Amino acid sequence: MALAVSRRATGAGTGAAAAYRASGGAAPTRATGSDSIATRLKIGWRAAGSRQGLLSIGGLPPVPGTLSIAGGSLIFQPAEGDAAIAYPLYRVQVSDGHPVRRPSVTLLGVDPAGRDSIFLFHLEGGVLETATPGVLREVVSQASRVDSLGEAWATNRFALVDPADTAAQLETLQALAATTYADSMFRLFGTPARPLGLVGERGQRAGRLGEYIASRDSISLSPSRMTQAAQLRHALAHELAHRWQKAMPGELRSLWAGVGPIEDSLRYGFGNEQEHQAEAVAFAVHFLQTTAAPDLPTDAALDLLQAYERLVPGTRVMARRLVAQPLYRYHPLASTLLAPARSVAARGDEHAENVDVF
């Protein structure tokens, strides 16, 4: 019952003389600036003049942004003002003594439902959903296409907190616990008996980003193995979901009836229902927090929910369950999500039937 480190988050702690971001002082969480996300979502998938996508970075819920190509790399600029991220479109391997470029992008599937076909690509450490795939489509259909690209490069990632600085790691957790986000999570799922702690040595060796210890009703996190504040928030929601599973196994079972499996074998929770459920809960939380802006068009919000659902099935049922909580009483999607099954579920089913390429 632990959120394991994603394949990509390896850099933390392994790089010699790695530079670390400001440790405990930098508040790891902050209310999402939902207004600008809402503004950008209005543009939808078919933004005139720019390529857009939703990127799931290191297994996290997808965030909107714009896409461009620089050299042999895809550049993703998150809408929310974080630094751009570069993903190399190929790796150089040596074959018969010669360097050969091999694409590092694969097509995971195409969802032809809705107004636009949505392409899902695996990048190294991310999954991109986009209706404007551009050169990515060429790279996956014709490997030699990468030979005509410029140099491939990747952006560096840094640990949130120095792994050698235990005090700074604890400070980061205290700062997290003091946020309105954490307060909201505790209102949804209850407050564990103990304050947030650090994952112990054994859990760290197992690569765990977080743990819920049911016998002590405690949550431990490992901020020094994370590279983004969003991971810390996600891990808190994920571990609290395990607390919910423990407290209400029957409710989870009935909610989960009819939810399909995760199709992507590289995604956390694949082939493990407990972990899949916890991810669906954390995705649902992220969705509800992201769509809290009152001016988000319902259509755009439901498209976005479908984007989450493609990555982690069950996000929709969890979002419907959570939006019924008093915390989300005034959420702009509350009435839509809670409407009798037809309007929301029918829309989802219609999408699901069309997903035939996975």
Ligand SMILES: [Zn+2]
């Ligand atoms: Zn877990």
